[in-house]
Amino acid sequence: MRGQERMQSVAEARALRMLRALASPARFRIVEILAERKDGTSPQLMDELGLAQSSLHDHLTALREAGLIQASGDGPNRYYCLDPTALEYLGAYLSGIGQRARSWTGAVRATRTEGEMGIREATSADAAAIARIYNHGIEDRVATLETEPRTPEERAAWLAARGPRHPVLVATDAAGAIVGWGALNPFNPRPVYDHVVDFSLYVARDQRGRGIGDALLGALETRARALGYHKMVLAAFPTNAPGMRLYERHGFTTVGIYHEQGMIDGQWVDVIIMERLLG
Numbered sequence: 001m002r003g004q005e006r007m008q009s010v011a012e013a014r015a016l017r018m019l020r021a022l023a024s025p026a027r028f029r030i031v032e033i034l035a036e037r038k039d040g041t042s043p044q045l046m047d048e049l050g051l052a053q054s055s056l057h058d059h060l061t062a063l064r065e066a067g068l069i070q071a072s073g074d075g076p077n078r079y080y081c082l083d084p085t086a087l088e089y090l091g092a093y094l095s096g097i098g099q100r101a102r103s104w105t106g107a108v109r110a111t112r113t114e115g116e117m118g119i120r121e122a123t124s125a126d127a128a129a130i131a132r133i134y135n136h137g138i139e140d141r142v143a144t145l146e147t148e149p150r151t152p153e154e155r156a157a158w159l160a161a162r163g164p165r166h167p168v169l170v171a172t173d174a175a176g177a178i179v180g181w182g183a184l185n186p187f188n189p190r191p192v193y194d195h196v197v198d199f200s201l202y203v204a205r206d207q208r209g210r211g212i213g214d215a216l217l218g219a220l221e222t223r224a225r226a227l228g229y230h231k232m233v234l235a236a237f238p239t240n241a242p243g244m245r246l247y248e249r250h251g252f253t254t255v256g257i258y259h260e261q262g263m264i265d266g267q268w269v270d271v272i273i274m275e276r277l278l279g
């Protein structure tokens with residue numbers, strides 16, 4: 001295992017050396033020029049790139065040290081050419097990462113399909129399940145500055161008070177049991193903010209990490225667009241790793257952090273504000 005890890009880190013270091021060398025417009029252009037022909041000399045490359053000799057020399061050295069080009073001959077007869085195996089190696093390395101990402105996405109989708117997860121509009125009959133899942137989030141102290149547990153009656157009243165622009169969606173498993181919920185909430189009652197919507201997202205404690213939050217957030221975004229919203233916003237704890245990852249993957253960016261904004265169980269907590277323009 002240690003040997004395998006060492007092999008991986010050597011492979012990673014090689015790929016990183018090449019990527020660093022390529023991350024310069026001039027060096028990238030040298031690689032493209034050399035890919036078009038068998039080889040090239042310094043004067044030819046200086047002509048084509050409009051670079052001073054010392055600058056070209058530095059770029060060629062960086063590319064050679066990264067293993068991307070080779071040199072042969074001396075003086076004016078010194079020729080540079082690409083090492084095609086290096087670029088093939090880098091291409092295969094990046095493609096491997098892409099394949100791993102694809103297989104993971106496929107696994108998440110398979111879990112959803114196998115489980116026949118569904119998403120539908122919440123009804124008053126869902127109030128107890130919504131309260132139960134909300135209370136998981138409140139008790140775990142990872143999600144909200146709310147500290148008082150909710151009751152089915154309180155959630156039923158909350159559902160009944162919502163207008164058509166502030167729907168609540170529930171995610172259900174194959175048996176129809178509710179495993180998560182999401183809501184589009186009013187951001188600010190002033191009409192100038194009509195295009196902005198806040199949201200809540202909660203997945204049952206034993207169902208987290210299976211793609212339910214991802215699916216619910218996708219459904220909330222679709223619904224927000226259909227309702228004519230221009231922007232979604234949220235407030236969260238920056239320490240909420242699954243939440244942060246989910247929001248960033250959905251294109252939310254950080255507006256700012258309220259430092260020591262709340263106090264829970266005698267501890268200050270920061271609150272991060274994020275937004276996403278729906279376009």
Ligand SMILES: CC(C)(COP(=O)(O)OP(=O)(O)OC[C@H]1O[C@@H](n2cnc3c(N)ncnc32)[C@H](O)[C@@H]1OP(=O)(O)O)[C@@H](O)C(=O)NCCC(=O)NCCS
Nearest residue numbers: 137143202203208209210211212213214236241242243246
């Ligand atoms: C935040 C929450 C809604 C996410 O829902 P989920 O169904 O667990 O999330 P998903 O399975 O869709 O995963 C979303 C991302 O988080 C990542 N993730 C899941 N669990 C994680 C963990 N423990 N640590 C780090 N990342 C994690 C997943 O890998 C995924 O990212 P990826 O697709 O790029 O790999 C859910 O964890 C939850 O209900 N938490 C408690 C309540 C809460 O925090 N609500 C949000 C308040 S702002």
